[in-house]
Amino acid sequence: MLGVTVNRSDERRSLEMKEVEIPRPAAGELLIQVHAAAVNRTDIVNRQGKAGYMTHPILGVEVAGTVAEASGDTGFKAGDRVMGLVNGGGYAEYAVMPADRAMKIPESFTFAEAAAIPEVFLTAYQTLFWIGKLRENESVLIHAGASGVGTAAIQLAKKLRNAKVIVTAGSRQKLDFCQKLGADVLINYKEQNFDEEVLKATEGQGADVILDFVGADYWTRNLNSIKKGGRWVLIGILGGSTVEKVDLFPLMSKMIEVTGTLLTPRDDDYKARLTRDFYQAVLPYFEKREILPVVDTSFPLEKAEEAHEHMLGNRNIGKIILDVKTR
Amino acid sequence: MLGVTVNRSDERRSLEMKEVEIPRPAAGELLIQVHAAAVNRTDIVNRQGKAGYMTHPILGVEVAGTVAEASGDTGFKAGDRVMGLVNGGGYAEYAVMPADRAMKIPESFTFAEAAAIPEVFLTAYQTLFWIGKLRENESVLIHAGASGVGTAAIQLAKKLRNAKVIVTAGSRQKLDFCQKLGADVLINYKEQNFDEEVLKATEGQGADVILDFVGADYWTRNLNSIKKGGRWVLIGILGGSTVEKVDLFPLMSKMIEVTGTLLTPRDDDYKARLTRDFYQAVLPYFEKREILPVVDTSFPLEKAEEAHEHMLGNRNIGKIILDVKTR
Known part of the structure; x- marks a missing residue:
């Protein structure tokens, strides 16, 4: 099969399409024929050799496709349409996935839409609810509202907790999009001091929860923006x-x-529990198409390099997808 | 009655004993004849005018004494021996306390012992269990092991969770005392690098929970000392x-x-819930004298100034008490 690897002897660490062996599922795993994989920042970090926890030679942590083989008692059968996180190996024609974190794809969803779900929705769900403990009617500040995790978090916070959703983004176009997804308060961080705007929007109290993708540059302003007793999630x-x-x-x-949290280095059991909890809570909204993944652009698998450049350009709204054609 | 106030026009902010009115309990409050009050760092911060949340003219956040008057339906009656947190006003002959955070004093305990309980045991309980979520058999690093909160935390972590208790202190004498209370690993921070010792004691994993009283100076070493997924409580x-x-x-x-957490600025409801949860969990150990408050020294109320100097000298093991004589 074909898979995308990193040329580690090359200074640019360019991506290379290579012919490699189809992986074999162990008991409790699925072999998936990949129809779509999604691009994540963790892939870029991994490509640069900065994350020690990724050892798989093929990039990619999430896929959507059909079950080619189910090994052992998995609850899935060949042909099932599934999506979910993989422990690397997603940018390829086939990938293996522990069955306990595979999710059946809602009927109305394309493979590209499905591939856009796992990483960002599970991250948004984990950070908002498991770590941020966002409660009914609380307020949440979501930075990078138009990013993959941002667009997922806006919808989850609104539909599942009726939260007051405050977002930051760098353009009118991105903010308009956030508003369509349900954001209540829109802050252009290039034109406004976001901490002042958050305080205005919360009667001087600050936000109960902050999802922080920015880190150092925003430290002091996040501190100003958070409510007493607030939960600040650094992702x-x-x-x-x-x-x-x-x-x-x-x-x-x-x-x-x-x-501080990351999803990729969490252990298998954590990912399985998170997937189950998320899927149970959100599936009804997916089925009614009241919560939707946001796809920015699709590239063919062999253009993975361009897909990475597109992400680094920071112009995307929602997810960047790699289409994998069946040969 | 007599109470200790701060002379705020004096640069030294010296303590003054003054004749003031006996406070009146509102419905749901107890008027307590104070027999012993304890000294806390928060009193010193308040005295220096640095904590905006303390507005009571009389210092002191915890007392032990007898109920002089129970206003409304409180579950207590005149003469009951009680201990607990007060919203200021503890360094005095009488103080008022919301009844829902009053605890009956275990029979074998003196008033001095009882006054040594609320602040440090509630803080240790809150930080270890409510915030630090210390689980059975986990490891905990307790800095300042011989301090008031330290001595309470060692006992609670050991008796309630069978934790591996790692402590730091600055003298052999203090470390020996911590060992008597149940500490497993003793680190003299003046002679050893505590992070290296913590890693040695935890097979290179680090501690599940850190109780950090030190802040800036220990930041990097605490980061080295904590386990993946650990909880670091800054108090x-x-x-x-x-x-x-x-x-x-x-x-x-x-x-x-x-x-980050503090106990004193928490609201009344929080303190009531914390007190109830703590008292239910720890009372059986108090009654068997398997967990004990640690009293360092007692000063008469009129020597509050000396008591503060004693605390600032950092030589105490356990709590410093103010004895209040009945006139």
Whole structure:
């Protein structure tokens, strides 16, 4: 089969399409014929060799496709349309997936839509509810509202908790899109001080939960934007990793919980439990198409390099998909 | 009655004993004749005018005494021996306390022992279990093991969760005392690198929970000492408030939860719930004297100034008590 690997001897670490062996599913795993894989920032980090936890030679952590083989008692059969997280190996014609984190694809969804679901929706679900403990009618500040996780989080926060959803993004077009997904308060971070706007929108209280993809650049303003007793979930460092000066006292006096998290390095059992909890809660909304994945662009698998460039250009709204043609 | 107030026009902010009116309990409150009050760092912060949340003119956040008057349906009657947190006003002959956070004093306990319980045991209970979510057989790093909260936390972690208890302190004498209370691993922070010792004691994994009273000075070493998925509870900044150059990436890759907390500024309902949960869990151990408060020294109320100096000298093991004589 064909799969996309990284040329690690090349300084650019260019992507290469290679002929490799079809993987074999162990007991409890599915072999999936991949119809679509999605691009994630973790793939780019992995490509650059910066994340020690990814060891699979083929990139890609999520796919949608059909079951080619179900090994052991999995609850799935050949031909089932499934989507879910894989432990690497997604940018390929076939991939293996532990069956306990495979989700049946809702009937009305294309493979491209389905591939756009697992990573961002599971991350949004994990950070909003498991870690952020967002409760009914609370407020949440979602940075990068038009990103993959952002678009998923807006919908989940709104539909599942009726939250006041405050988003930041860098253009009118992105903010309009967030509004269509249900965002209540739109902040253009290039033109406004987001902390002032959050305080205005919350009667001076601040947001109960913050989903922070930005890190260092936003540290102080996030601290200003969070409510007493708030939960601040750190899931990205697009704005740098190093904060020059951190004052610990406000963390104490505001009684704030800051949690760093990543989804990819979590263990299999965690991913299985998260998938089950998410699928049960969100499937009814998927079936009524009241919550939808957002696909920005699809590239053919052999154009993975261009797909990465598109992500780095930061112009996408929603997910970037790799279409895998059946040979 | 007599109460200890702060002379705010004096640069030293000296303590003054003054004749003031006996407070009146509102419905649901107890008027307590105070027999013992305890000294806390929060009193010193308040005295210095640094904590905006303390507005009571009389210092002191915890007392033990007898009920002089129970207003409304409180479940207590005059003469009952009680201990608990007060919203200021503890350094005095009488104080009022919401009845839903009053605890009956176990029979074998003196008033001095009882006054040594509420603040440190509730803080230790809150941080270990409510915030730190310490589970059976996990490991916990307790800094300042010989402090009030430290001595309470060692006993609670050991008796209630059979935890591996790792403590730091600055003298052999303090470490020996911690060992008597149940600590398993003793680290002299003046002679050893505590992070290296924690890793040695946990097979390179790090501690599941850290109780951090130190803040800035220990930031990097705490980060080294914590396990993946660990909970780091920030409850003091004795080692400074400002950390230079904080790298956020390890918080994400180690998936760490950092929670800042204080007990005094929490609302009445929180304190009532915490008190109930604590009392139910720990009373059986108090009654068998298997868990005990640790009293360092008692000063008469009129020597509150000396009691504060004793605390600032950092030589105490356990709590510093103010004895209140009945006139």
